[in-house]
Amino acid sequence: MSYFQAYHVVSTMETVKLSSKGQIVIPKEIREAQQLAAGSEFFVTYVQGEIRLTLAPVFPKTKVEDGLGMLARKGRRRLSDDETRRAIGGMLKERDEATKR
Secondary structure (H helix, E strand, O other): OOHHHHHHHOOOOOOOOOOOOOOOOOOHHHHHHOOOOOOOOEEEEEEOOEEEEEEOOOOOOOOHHHHOOOOOOOOOOOOOHHHHHHHHHHHHHHHHHHHOO
16 A cells, blocks of 8 residues: 555544543544544654654553563572662663764
């Protein structure tokens, strides 16, 4: 599908009003076409005079316990808090220097 075909396919425009609480209603036709439900989350951006809503990606809910032990390896020594701070500081300094080149 070319850019121009895609533009015409999605160029539905309806007028909505901003409520006193700063809310707008996404028209039913668009909600149904995009399968939007109550609780759908969006990124709101302001780009070149346009307010844009972009559907936020949905990630499965996880618990801290789900990630425990992910980085563990046999024989791997646990770093102290001081060693961790120095390692992170070193990586940040390296990235900062790379941006100056």
